[in-house]
Amino acid sequence: MKRMSVFFCAALLVCTIMAQSALADISLPKPTSTGGDGIFALIERRASGTRGNFPNGDISDGELGTILWATTGRNRGDTGWTVPLAGGRPPYVKVYAVRRDGVFLYDWKNHALAEISKKDALADITGDGFVKSSPVVLVLVSDPSNLGSMARLNDGNALAYTAAGAMSQNAYLAADALGISTRYMVSMNVDGVKRELKLKNDEAALCIMPLGKR
Numbered sequence: 001m002k003r004m005s006v007f008f009c010a011a012l013l014v015c016t017i018m019a020q021s022a023l024a025d026i027s028l029p030k031p032t033s034t035g036g037d038g039i040f041a042l043i044e045r046r047a048s049g050t051r052g053n054f055p056n057g058d059i060s061d062g063e064l065g066t067i068l069w070a071t072t073g074r075n076r077g078d079t080g081w082t083v084p085l086a087g088g089r090p091p092y093v094k095v096y097a098v099r100r101d102g103v104f105l106y107d108w109k110n111h112a113l114a115e116i117s118k119k120d121a122l123a124d125i126t127g128d129g130f131v132k133s134s135p136v137v138l139v140l141v142s143d144p145s146n147l148g149s150m151a152r153l154n155d156g157n158a159l160a161y162t163a164a165g166a167m168s169q170n171a172y173l174a175a176d177a178l179g180i181s182t183r184y185m186v187s188m189n190v191d192g193v194k195r196e197l198k199l200k201n202d203e204a205a206l207c208i209m210p211l212g213k214r
């Protein structure tokens with residue numbers, strides 16, 4: 001009897017530890033599609049957050065979800081996205097969100113954050129103090145597997161950078177409409193990004209974009 005209860009206690013402990021360390025996805029609230037300043041006002045004042053004075057106020061899941069949706073979400077049923085993608089392919093640039101509570105991949109199909117790890121990896125991906133202090137850093141990563149035959153016809157890297165340009169500009173405008181600053185940056189710790197985002201060999205980080213509420 002005593003041996004049985006020791007066994008059940010051990011099993012319970014293992015289950016508890018597994019439940020705590022199991023990766024969990026986060027459903028994001030429906031993106032905001034109204035409010036904020038008009039598009040011409042946003043374009044007129046578009047600017048990068050400054051390195052010396054970058055804000056680091058918290059960002060809610062709703063605000064992050066709206067920025068991620070603007071960056072590479074669906075806006076016309078199953079096959080229409082908020083940015084132009086070659087040949088109408090599904091997004092071949094992925095967006096990761098690195099936060100204090102973990103590393104997440106934006107799942108545009110379900111408008112959710114897929115958890116990659118529970119680690120605070122901000123200091124591993126950058127040497128810039130103001131980026132480390134940001135509550136969220138987006139990382140845009142090329143995903144050649146979604147290019148299909150386009151990868152053979154074109155320079156896949158050029159297609160990925162073209163998409164990243166459109167995506168990052170959408171992120172700037174959506175973020176600003178929510179009172180959030182961002183900055184397109186190519187300087188990053190490439191090895192740290194690869195390791196902490198668990199990237200495959202053929203996937204490359206294109207840029208990082210810290211976000212901070214003003």
Ligand SMILES: Cc1cc2nc3c(=O)[nH]c(=O)nc-3n(C[C@H](O)[C@H](O)[C@H](O)COP(=O)(O)O)c2cc1C
Binds near residue numbers: 049186
């Ligand atoms: C391709 C590209 C790479 C950039 N890389 C960095 C970077 O590594 N670090 C940084 O602090 N800013 C970087 N920036 C941000 C620029 O420095 C910033 O956009 C520029 O100062 C112009 O300011 P504005 O965006 O407010 O017009 C980059 C911008 C671009 C377009």
